[in-house]
Amino acid sequence: MEGTNFSRYKAKKMRMLAYHWSEAKKHKVLYLFLLPFALVFGAFVLAPVGISIFFSFTYFNVLEPARFIGFQNYLNLFLADDVFLIALRNTLILAVITGPIGYICAFLFAWFINELPRYIRAFVTLVFYAPTISGAAFLVWALIFTGDEMGYLNAILIRFGIIQEPQLWLTNPDFMMPVIIVVVLWMSLGAGFLAFIAGLSTIDETLYEAGLMDGVKNRWQELWFITLPNMQGMLMFGAVMAIMASFAVGQVTQDLAGFPSTDYAVHTIVNHLVDYGAIRFEMGYASAIATILFVTMIYTKILVGKFISRIGT
Amino acid sequence: MTKVMGKTSLRQGEITQRAKRKRVNRNVRRPNRSLSGDIFIVFLLCVFGFFFAFPLIFAINHAFKPMNELFMFPPRLFVINPTMNNLSDLFILMSRSWVTFSRYVFNTVFITFVGTVGHLMVASMGAYAVSKYTFPGSKAFFNLVIITLMFSGFVTAIPNFLILAQLGWIDTFWAVIIPSFAFPMGFFLLKQFIDTVPMSLVESAKIDGAGEWRIYTRIVMPLVKPAMLTAMIFSVQGLWNNPQANLIYTEQLKTLPFALQQIVGSPHTPNIARAGVGAAVAMVMMIVPIILFIVAQSNILSTMANSGIKE
Numbered sequence: 001m002e003g004t005n006f007s008r009y010k011a012k013k014m015r016m017l018a019y020h021w022s023e024a025k026k027h028k029v030l031y032l033f034l035l036p037f038a039l040v041f042g043a044f045v046l047a048p049v050g051i052s053i054f055f056s057f058t059y060f061n062v063l064e065p066a067r068f069i070g071f072q073n074y075l076n077l078f079l080a081d082d083v084f085l086i087a088l089r090n091t092l093i094l095a096v097i098t099g100p101i102g103y104i105c106a107f108l109f110a111w112f113i114n115e116l117p118r119y120i121r122a123f124v125t126l127v128f129y130a131p132t133i134s135g136a137a138f139l140v141w142a143l144i145f146t147g148d149e150m151g152y153l154n155a156i157l158i159r160f161g162i163i164q165e166p167q168l169w170l171t172n173p174d175f176m177m178p179v180i181i182v183v184v185l186w187m188s189l190g191a192g193f194l195a196f197i198a199g200l201s202t203i204d205e206t207l208y209e210a211g212l213m214d215g216v217k218n219r220w221q222e223l224w225f226i227t228l229p230n231m232q233g234m235l236m237f238g239a240v241m242a243i244m245a246s247f248a249v250g251q252v253t254q255d256l257a258g259f260p261s262t263d264y265a266v267h268t269i270v271n272h273l274v275d276y277g278a279i280r281f282e283m284g285y286a287s288a289i290a291t292i293l294f295v296t297m298i299y300t301k302i303l304v305g306k307f308i309s310r311i312g313t
Numbered sequence: 314m315t316k317v318m319g320k321t322s323l324r325q326g327e328i329t330q331r332a333k334r335k336r337v338n339r340n341v342r343r344p345n346r347s348l349s350g351d352i353f354i355v356f357l358l359c360v361f362g363f364f365f366a367f368p369l370i371f372a373i374n375h376a377f378k379p380m381n382e383l384f385m386f387p388p389r390l391f392v393i394n395p396t397m398n399n400l401s402d403l404f405i406l407m408s409r410s411w412v413t414f415s416r417y418v419f420n421t422v423f424i425t426f427v428g429t430v431g432h433l434m435v436a437s438m439g440a441y442a443v444s445k446y447t448f449p450g451s452k453a454f455f456n457l458v459i460i461t462l463m464f465s466g467f468v469t470a471i472p473n474f475l476i477l478a479q480l481g482w483i484d485t486f487w488a489v490i491i492p493s494f495a496f497p498m499g500f501f502l503l504k505q506f507i508d509t510v511p512m513s514l515v516e517s518a519k520i521d522g523a524g525e526w527r528i529y530t531r532i533v534m535p536l537v538k539p540a541m542l543t544a545m546i547f548s549v550q551g552l553w554n555n556p557q558a559n560l561i562y563t564e565q566l567k568t569l570p571f572a573l574q575q576i577v578g579s580p581h582t583p584n585i586a587r588a589g590v591g592a593a594v595a596m597v598m599m600i601v602p603i604i605l606f607i608v609a610q611s612n613i614l615s616t617m618a619n620s621g622i623k624e
Contacts, residue, residue: 020449027448029525034454037439040495041458043476049464051472062471109361112354115346122610126603127362130369133550133606134599140371143388150387189365191547195502198539201613202509219346233505240501244463270465277467290465297463 056287066284073288084289086264087272090177091247091293094268095300097181099246102188103238109189110196111223125197132190138252141183145169145256170257173265180266183252190245192238199234203227228311235311239304247297250274269293369599376400376596383588399593406576406590412564421553421569424486428493429548433541435494440503441529445515455504462497477560488560489568493552499544506540507533542609553602570598 024031056073058066077084113124131138144152147168154166169175203226208216211226228235250270253259257266260275269289277286370390375383377395407414442448443455473492474483482488510533518528534541558568577591578584584591 024449027446030442030446030448030451033442033525033529034439034451036435037495037500038454040435040491041461041497041500043495044473044492045461045469045495045497046457047476048469048472049461051475052464052468055468055472109358112358115351115354116358118614119611122607124358124362125610126606127366127369129606130366133602134368134372134595138368140368155387186365191498191502194543194546195505197610198506198543198613201539202506202537219350230509233508237502237505240459240462241498247463248465270467273465274467283468283471287468290468294460294464298460301459301463 052287053291055284056291058284059282060284060287061281062283063281069284073285074292076285077288077292083264083267084269084272087267087269088292090264090266091249091269093177094181094184094249095243095246098184098188098249099242102185102246103192103242105185106189106193106238106242107196107235110193110200111227114197114200125194128189129193131187138183138187139255141179141186142170142256145179147171171262173263176257176261176265180249180253180257183256184246184249187252188242188245190241192241195234195237195241196231199231200227203230232308232311235308236305239308240301243297243300243304247293247300372592372596372599375592378589378592380589383592399589400597402587403590403593403597410572412567412572416565417567417569417572420486420566424489424555424558424568425549425552427486428490428552429545431490431494432496432499432548433544436496436500436544437503437507437534437537437541438529440500440507441533444504444507445510445512445533458497458500462501474560483560484563484566486561486566489552489555489557492557493548493555496548496551498547502544502547503537503540506537510536539613542613546606546609549605550602554598573598 055066057068057070059069059072060066109128113121113128116124126133146152146154147166147170149155149158149166151166151169153169154163157163158166167175169179207226207230208222211222216222216225248270249268250273253261253266253268253271254274259271261267261271270293273286273289273293276282276289374390374392376399377397378392379394379396379398382389382393404414443451477483477488477492482491514532515528518532523531554570555568558571561567561571573594576584577587577594
């Protein structure tokens with residue numbers, strides 16, 4: 001019984017293989033199209049990621065050869081590293097808040113800007129993209145949130161009598177998380193935003209005319225029934241960019257709130273990773289942290305993808 | 314009345330249709346737009362615009378501040394006595410360096426240009442194949458590209474260095490240029506846009522006797538021009554200030570950001586005595602990406618090329 005089942009399974013597998021082979025031969029030219037990208041991608045993106053995941057199962061201090069230690073890094077992360085759990089919590093809070101809000105803002109602003117005439121639109125896009133194009137631009141927030149009475153925010157709030165004494169926005173654990181959320185949101189008009197701008201211009205204009213005939217009354221109906229269903233691809237792209245940006249917050253917290261921040265109040269996974277990788281030279285451990293972040297992001301992407309495919313239906 | 318108008322209204326319909334086309338091209342008011350809504354949008358964009366333009370305004374003002382204003386306490390956003398000294402100091406400094414300034418500019422422009430052109434070609438070819446056809450491995454490959462996008466770049470820096478060292482590319486332009494070809498974000502973006510090109514268009518071209526290469530260059534590429542321009546912005550932005558250029562340490566081959574960093578320090582390790590020059594550098598380094606950005610953005614137009622084709 002088992003033997004026949006197995007042979008049937010084997011025959012089926014062989015048939016599938018033969019089918020795939022013939023399919024592959026039929027599409028020979030397409031493999032040639034893909035080849036240059038696949039080669040470079042394999043060597044400089046895929047291989048480094050693979051090697052990093054391998055390192056996560058080793059003790060690797062960058063100087064000595066890596067030593068295989070199985071799941072020890074992962075066990076230590078969850079059972080022996082209190083700070084990691086804080087970092088995980090902070091990262092999830094940041095991602096859950098800044099991810100969706102940043103994503104929706106990016107789309108709405110792109111949609112609003114798309115209404116403007118050509119050259120004005122290009123300029124306004126630049127203005128809104130400025131936080132991303134001008135490198136470490138978020139450092140200007142340090143001026144606003146300075147803890148003495150000369151900091152912009154403190155000065156304004158004191159002048160209007162809302163607070164009596166200057167607040168330590170960047171060192172008081174009560175304020176740090178909201179401050180970082182504001183800064184991250186401010187930076188969220190990035191790659192996804194530009195993709196939306198480009199995507200809005202590729203939508204077939206005749207669809208809007210057809211919509212007008214069918215009785216679409218205002219711009220919001222137009223958005224929901226015509227624009228969004230025709231932008232599924234860009235919405236997915238924007239979502240992946242938003243996931244990347246909201247889970248990988250690290251530079252901002254490090255530069256604004258200090259490294260480490262007070263009581264680890266805004267210590268994120270990326271901060272934790274840089275701590276172990278660049279300061280303690282425990283690259284194996286850092287790789288394990290990166291791998292956990294990676295898996296979290298993949299699951300989020302799958303979840304978000306399911307949600308996006310329902311838009312407009 | 315309507316009976317009489319019967320014939321002419323058809324004509325008129327045609328004319329309004331044409332007028333509508335023109336209107337769309339010139340980006341004048343579309344139907345379904347209320348005036349109050351338009352005003353609200355302009356108002357919203359103005360309010361938030363200042364908020365987002367803050368770093369640009371700051372960088373430009375900072376570059377023209379004299380020394381006493383740069384270190385003024387409390388700090389001011391706008392410059393009071395603008396000076397050109399920072400910029401002229403920068404040019405004097407650069408004209409004195411033993412590797413000429415133009416050499417650094419050439420290095421940066423060369424890396425950015427070759428990297429971007431290569432990336433756009435390689436990524437769009439791959440994206441075309443994966444997007445328009447399903448063949449064994451195509452879906453898996455695409456998923457792999459998206460997934461690897463999410464892995465922390467900090468950790469992969471070491472394996473990346475080891476691979477480049479094995480290839481012997483450390484301290485050459487190729488260490489920066491070749492890896493940038495496979496920038497996964499550009500591939501992902503282009504694939505999503507090529508998905509919107511109707512397959513019927515590809516098939517009808519094939520019936521007319523066009524090969525894959527011809528379809529790719531003549532039909533698909535012009536239709537995804539907005540995506541190509543956007544991918545170009547990402548690529549230029551990534552390469553112009555590419556941190557991976559620290560794998561190049563021969564002085565004559567260094568890129569502009571790293572050459573300038575030696576003079577003024579990085580944002581994290583500023584050189585106090587040259588804070589003015591540093592502010593000028595921050596502004597000068599933004600000029601090229603910003604010009605390219607504006608040119609690219611103003612060329613993102615409704616192509617209307619795929620209107621009238623229904624799946």
